[in-house]
Amino acid sequence: MIRVLIADDHAIVREGLKKILALTQDINVTAEVANGAEIIKRLRGAADVDLLLLDFVMPGVSGVDLIGRIKACCADLPILVFSMHNESQIAFRAIKAGAAGFISKDSEPEILLKAIRKVAGGGRYIDPALAEQLAYEAAFPEQRAPHALLSDRELEVFRMLVAGKRVNEIADQLAISNKTVSTHKQHLMEKMRASSTAELVRYAVQNSLFR
Structure with missing residues (x-):
């Protein structure tokens, strides 16, 4: 039985996820x-989770920062990211x-x-459509999109700016x-060669980022 933490x-x-997983014989939501x-608190000392099904963006710490903290806490726990960000x-x-894996909520x-x-x-496991896109970008790095040049932290700040957060709100959430x-x-x-936050928002919309 695969014991899952959602x-x-x-x-x-x-x-919705619990209803889908309840139809199987080998997967159980614990x-x-x-x-x-809540993830870190739940995982500390826990022995009843075989896989974490993780939304990439949640309130508070999230994204790559959260994945890093989870791996520091539970290095052997497999993480499957389940995200609306199909990019x-x-x-x-x-x-x-x-x-260990990434699939879209679509x-x-x-x-x-x-x-x-x-x-x-x-x-x-990577969503087949995303795997194909990653392979193309690896073969033709000169054709990578501008946001591919951003560091993980810059991308996180980019996402939060597009979401309408102010500098002080971003600082509080990221603890910087x-x-x-x-x-x-x-x-x-x-x-990104952008002169305003409005241009960042327009770029994100045009490239279906952070939906």
Whole structure:
């Protein structure tokens, strides 16, 4: 039996996942949490979780930062990222941070179940469409999109700016200073060749980022 911990801040998503997994004979949901802090608290000393099904973006610490903290706490726990961000660079960064798999929330239930079984068994799984895009970008690095040049932290600041958060709000959520956030913002805007936050938002919309 594969024992799964679901981490997603939307109750309706958690309920939908539980209904899908309840139809199987070999997968059981042992617990569910709604943010990063709850994940760490639930996993400490736990021996009843074989796989973490993780939403990439949740309140508080999330994304690659959260994956890093989870791996520091539970190095051997397989993480399958289940995200609305159907974008190759997000998938690449999640895998690089320590996740064993990445699928989109647009995926069919069969893909979800296949990914859970593969990752729980020690393998890796990436949404086929994203895997194809990653392979193309690896073969033709000169054609990578501008946001592929951003560091993980710059991409996180980019996402939060697009979500409408102010510098001080980003600083509080990431536990860094306002000055550091402003520096990241300056660097990412230079790399993106953007002169305003509005241009960043337009780029994100045009490239289907952070949906």
